[in-house]
Amino acid sequence: MKNIQNLDWQHITNELNIRGFASIEDVLSASECAELVALYDHDEHFRKTISMVRYRFGEGEYKYFCYPLPIKIQALREELYPHLASTANGWMQTLTIDTAYPPSLTELHERCATNEQTKPTPLMLRYGQGGYNTLHQDLYGEVFFPFQAVVLLNEAGQDYTGGEFVLVEQRPRAQSRAYVLNPKRGDVLIFTTNFRPVQGSRGWYRVNMKHGVSEVHSGQRHTLGIIFHDAQ
Numbered sequence: 742m743k744n745i746q747n748l749d750w751q752h753i754t755n756e757l758n759i760r761g762f763a764s765i766e767d768v769l770s771a772s773e774c775a776e777l778v779a780l781y782d783h784d785e786h787f788r789k790t791i792s793m794v795r796y797r798f799g800e801g802e803y804k805y806f807c808y809p810l811p812i813k814i815q816a817l818r819e820e821l822y823p824h825l826a827s828t829a830n831g832w833m834q835t836l837t838i839d840t841a842y843p844p845s846l847t848e849l850h851e852r853c854a855t856n857e858q859t860k861p862t863p864l865m866l867r868y869g870q871g872g873y874n875t876l877h878q879d880l881y882g883e884v885f886f887p888f889q890a891v892v893l894l895n896e897a898g899q900d901y902t903g904g905e906f907v908l909v910e911q912r913p914r915a916q917s918r919a920y921v922l923n924p925k926r927g928d929v930l931i932f933t934t935n936f937r938p939v940q941g942s943r944g945w946y947r948v949n950m951k952h953g954v955s956e957v958h959s960g961q962r963h964t965l966g967i968i969f970h971d972a973q
Contacts, residue, residue, distance in 0.1 A: 901960030
């Protein structure tokens with residue numbers, strides 16, 4: 742796994758501020774991705790399985806991990822969080838929202854626990870041919886962290902086709918703007934969970950963003966989702 746501390750966090754922060762998302766290449770190796778994919782068929786690692794069709798979330802399946810998380814997932818969650826917390830606090834100040842995020846993931850989870858949010862939220866998603874995920878936001882309770890991440894675990898164009906990651910920006914009184922992204926295996930994509938600040942002629946305002954996955958045309962696509970807050 743790439744050393745998270747050595748990443749160009751100034752560049753990542755700039756991308757998050759400008760677009761609401763940022764991509765980090767080659768964080769996990771091909772073998773590390775394969776190890777994570779292999780976990781999917783071992784139910785002892787998971788607390789819950791969701792059929793997307795049943796809840797009209799799309800076509801496919803995902804599973805929420807249980808605590809303790811696999812070592813690499815725990816490490817990614819803990820090491821990414823402090824850098825993102827600094828940016829998150831900057832966003833809250835810009836938007837004059839009276840929320841400050843603590844410097845460590847442990848402290849965030851303590852805050853979640855006071856709101857009866859104690860269930861782990863990292864998950865793995867599996868899509869086959871025809872699979873997709875409708876536009877949504879992953880909030881899970883009153884306490885939520887404004888960034889989350891996904892790690893692509895299969896190689897686009899080799900293991901599957903289609904299945905692009907889609908972000909839609911919903912500006913007030915304007916048409917929506919879509920970003921269609923196709924990260925490589927092992928890349929980490931960080932994006933806003935709910936909204937981002939945008940400067941207008943009358944000052945800063947919130948722009949809502951949702952994310953989803955376009956239809957998979959062939960093959961199989963696995964994604965690791967890293968959500969930092971816990972769920973009720």
